[in-house]
Amino acid sequence: MPAKKRNKKRKIQNTRVKRVALLLESDMAFDRAIARGVGEFIRSRSGWVILMDPMTKATLEGVKYWDPDGVITSIHLPAINEIAQLANVPKVGFGSYSEEQDGHLKFPIVTSNQEEIGRMAARYFLNKGMRNFAFCGGDEKALWCRQRREGFSQELKKNGHICENYEPDFPSPTHMPDAIRSLGLWLESLPKPCGVFVFFDGWARWVLDACVIQQLQVPQEISVLGVDNDRWLCELSQPRLSSIDANAMMAGYTAADILDRLMSGDSTCPSLSHIAPAKVEERDSSSYMGFEDPEVAFAMRYIKEHACNPITPADVLKVTGMSNSTAYRKFMKNIGRSIHSEIQRIQMERVKELLTSTNLNITSIAKQAGFENIRYLTQVFRDASGFTPTEYRRVHSTPDVSDSGSSKT
Numbered sequence: 001m002p003a004k005k006r007n008k009k010r011k012i013q014n015t016r017v018k019r020v021a022l023l024l025e026s027d028m029a030f031d032r033a034i035a036r037g038v039g040e041f042i043r044s045r046s047g048w049v050i051l052m053d054p055m056t057k058a059t060l061e062g063v064k065y066w067d068p069d070g071v072i073t074s075i076h077l078p079a080i081n082e083i084a085q086l087a088n089v090p091k092v093g094f095g096s097y098s099e100e101q102d103g104h105l106k107f108p109i110v111t112s113n114q115e116e117i118g119r120m121a122a123r124y125f126l127n128k129g130m131r132n133f134a135f136c137g138g139d140e141k142a143l144w145c146r147q148r149r150e151g152f153s154q155e156l157k158k159n160g161h162i163c164e165n166y167e168p169d170f171p172s173p174t175h176m177p178d179a180i181r182s183l184g185l186w187l188e189s190l191p192k193p194c195g196v197f198v199f200f201d202g203w204a205r206w207v208l209d210a211c212v213i214q215q216l217q218v219p220q221e222i223s224v225l226g227v228d229n230d231r232w233l234c235e236l237s238q239p240r241l242s243s244i245d246a247n248a249m250m251a252g253y254t255a256a257d258i259l260d261r262l263m264s265g266d267s268t269c270p271s272l273s274h275i276a277p278a279k280v281e282e283r284d285s286s287s288y289m290g291f292e293d294p295e296v297a298f299a300m301r302y303i304k305e306h307a308c309n310p311i312t313p314a315d316v317l318k319v320t321g322m323s324n325s326t327a328y329r330k331f332m333k334n335i336g337r338s339i340h341s342e343i344q345r346i347q348m349e350r351v352k353e354l355l356t357s358t359n360l361n362i363t364s365i366a367k368q369a370g371f372e373n374i375r376y377l378t379q380v381f382r383d384a385s386g387f388t389p390t391e392y393r394r395v396h397s398t399p400d401v402s403d404s405g406s407s408k409t
Contacts, residue, residue, distance in 0.1 A: 016047055017047050017048070017049055018047055018048050018049070018069045018070060018260075018263055019049050019051055019066070019067070019068045019069045019070075020048055020049065020050055020051065020068060020069065020070045020071070020072060020256075020259065021051045021052070021063055021066050021068040021070070021071045021072070021073075022035065022038060022050050022051065022052040022072050022073075023052075023058040023063070023071065023072070023073040023074060023077060023083065024052075024054075024073070024074045025074055025076070025077070026054035029201070029228045029229070029230035029231075029232070029233070029248075030095075030228055030246065030248045031074055031248075033246075033248030033249050033251075033252065034072075034074075034094055034248050034249075034251055034252035034255070035052075035252060036248075036249050036252060037248065037249035037250060037251060037252020037253040037254075037255070037256070038050070038072060038252045038253070038255065038256045039252075040249065040252070040253050041252070041253050041256035041257060041260070042256070045260065051066045051068055057077075057078070057079070058073070058077050058079055058083065059079050059082070060079055060082040060083055060085070060086065063083055063086060064086070068089060069089070069090075069263055070089060070090045070091070070092075070259045070262065070263045071083065071086070071089055071090070071091040071092070071259075072091075072092050072093075072094070072252075072255050072256060072259055073091060073092075073093055073094075074093070074094060074095050075093040075094065075095040075097065075102050075105060075109060076095045076096070080093075080105070081104075084104075084105050084106070084107070090107075090259060090262035090263050091107040091259075092107060092108050092109070092110065092255045092256075092258050092259045092262070093105055093107060093108070093109040093110070093255075094109065094110045094111070094251055094252070094255050095109070095111065096111060096112065096114070096142065096143075096144035097109050097111035097144075097272065098142065098143040098144065100143070101143075108258050108262070108269050108270060108271055108272070108273070109271070109272055109273070110251045110254050110255045110258070110273045110275060111251075111272065111273070111274060111275070112144070112246050112247070112248075112251065112274070112275055112277070113274040113275060113276050113277065114143075114144045114147035114148050114151065115147050115148070115150060115151030115154075116151060116276050116277060117148050117151060117227060117244055117246060117277045118147070118148040118149060118150060118151025118152035118153070118154075118155065118197070119151045119152070119154070119155040120244055120277050120280065121148075121151075121152050121197040121225055121227075121244060121280075122151070122152045122153075122155035122156050122159075122197070123155060124225065124280045124286075125195035125197070125223070125225070125286075125290075126155075126156075126159055126161075127335070127345075128195065128223070128286070128288070128289055128290050129289050129290040129291035129292075129296070129297065129300065129334060129335065130193065130194070130195040130223065130290040131161070131290065131292075132164075132190065132191040132192065132193065132194040132195065133152075133156050133161055133162070133163045133164070133194065133195050133196075133197070134163060134164040134165070134166065134190050134194055134195070134196045134197070135148075135149045135152050135153065135163050135164070135165050135166065135196075135197050135198075135199075136166040136183070136186075136196060136197070136198040136199065136203060136204075136207060137149055137165070137166060137199045138166075138168070138174070138179070138198075138199060138200075138203040139168045139170075139172060139174050139179075140199060145199045148197075148199055148227070149163075149165065149199070152197050164190060164194075166183070166186050167186075168182055169182050169185075170182055176206065179203075179206050180206050180209050180210045180213065181210075183206060183207055183210035184210040184211075184213050184214040187207070187210055187211060187214060187216055187222055188214050188216070190222070192221045192222070193219075193220060193221055193222070193223065193288065193290045194221070194222055194223065195223045195225070195286070195290070196222055196223065196224050196225070197225050198224060198225065198226045198227070199227060200226060200227045200228055201226035201227065201228045201229070201230045201233045201234060201241060201243050202230075202233060203226075204224055204225070204226030204227075204233075204237075204241055204243070204285075205226075205233050205236070205237045205241060207222075207224050208224055208237050208238065208239070208241065208285060211224075212238070218239055218284075218285055219239070219284065219285055219286050219287055219288035220288050223285065223286045223288050223290070224241065224242065224285040224286060225242050225243065225244065225280065225285070225286050226241055226242070226243040226244070227243060227244045227246060228243060228244075228245075228246055228248075229243040229244065229245040229246070229281045230243070234281070234283060237285065239283070239284030239285050240283035240284045240285060241283055241285045242280065242281060242282045242283045242284075242285045242286035242287075243280075243281055243283075244277050244279075244280050244281070245277060245278040245279050245280075245281055246275075246277050246278070247275050247276060247277050247278040248275075250275050250278070250396075250397075251275045254273055254275060258270075258273070276396070278356065278357075279349075279352075279353060289301060291334050291335075292334070293330055293333075293334055295320050295321075295322055295330060296330050296331065296334045296335070298319075298320060299316050299319075299320050299322075299327070299331075299339070300335075300342070302316060302319055302320070303316060303339070303342055303343055303346060304346060307342075307343045307346035307347055307350075307370060308346070308347055308350050308368065308369050308370040309370060310343075310347070310370025310371070311343060311370075312343075313327075313338070313339040313340050313343070316339050316343075317339075327339055344380060344384070345384075347369045347370050347371070347380075348369075348380070348381065348384050348385070350368065350369040350370075351365055351366075351369045351377070351381060351389065352385075352392065352396075354368060354369065355389055355392055355393040355396070355397065356392075356393065356396050356397040357397075362374055362377075362389050362390065365377075365389070377389065
């Protein structure tokens with residue numbers, strides 16, 4: 001069949017089925033999560049066929065052979081510059097974006113909010129009562145790594161703290177024995193206890209290995225937090241590694257949604273979309289409460305475990321044996337807020353998690369977070385976040401969640 005007739009036939013078919021090439025690095029946790037997000041989009045729509053070969057490196061020739069209607073691609077692929085030149089095929093990229101390195105890619109890109117990842121890490125350690133902090137960027141010099149460090153440092157500075165930074169003392173390329181030796185010396189020099197934010201899970205696991213060799217207690221002396229929530233690495237680590245979920249599934253869903261609009265002729269799609277991180281997935285490596293006051297540390301653990309039961313400040317006073325005035329003074333000194341505010345903070349985190357990860361209606365979410373009154377939940381949530389629960393779900397979750405979970409009953 002002549003090429004002209006074949007293309008005409010396929011254009012007719014494309015009103016029904018879209019052939020989308022998904023180009024990623026399947027050995028990367030972030031890319032695998034992107035694929036899951038694209039899968040979520042497919043399940044919310046009809047008429048997509050995914051073209052993907054995870055066992056073969058993406059090349060321009062391979063993509064041309066597939067003859068796709070659209071492309072979703074990692075911007076870090078070796079062949080990205082060639083793939084970017086593919087004419088008359090809508091493309092959407094994903095990955096850690098740098099204007100200097102990636103500005104020449106003239107198609108929409110979905111990227112993580114790197115500074116917010118750093119800020120989330122800082123807030124997490126602050127809420128654990130830490131007073132000493134460090135950032136490990138490995139030997140990575142990329143902009144996205146610096147942005148995570150800057151977000152971490154700036155949030156700490158805003159709260160009156162400074163951040164130690166790791167500087168590698170070995171030549172590139174990195175070899176694991178050199179890195180672990182260097183990390184061990186650095187970790188030994190840090191004030192204890194110390195919250196260590198590591199730029200990604202692979203290096204965070206090396207930090208934990210270095211702690212074992214140096215006989216540093218984790219999390220009592222060194223509390224470790226990584227990024228990407230790579231289950232394979234996190235569960236294999238000893239102790240299990242805590243990590244920030246960068247919300248790559250949302251990034252994948254957003255990339256698919258933008259591509260769908262492009263393939264439908266929409267020319268108003270944003271050139272750059274920033275995705276906020278989802279949450280900290282806490283495991284053993286950062287479970288330590290760093291409060292100097294043992295009564296505050298005990299109270300904080302109790303609040304974390306029971307805030308959504310629900311409990312009241314009176315319950316906390318009862319189990320700790322503190323008077324109201326003593327508890328208020330100690331809480332304000334150690335965490336800068338009251339018992340009541342801390343209970344609400346934990347409840348709000350639970351509400352956000354349920355809004356963005358489940359299809360539960362607001363009534364069910366209120367009960368699970370410790371609120372009997374939906375009106376009161378809405379008021380407290382708006383004061384804390386600037387959104388009503390329904391608005392927050394619509395902005396921060398994929399449409400399959402936001403469309404099906406907004407009912408109050």
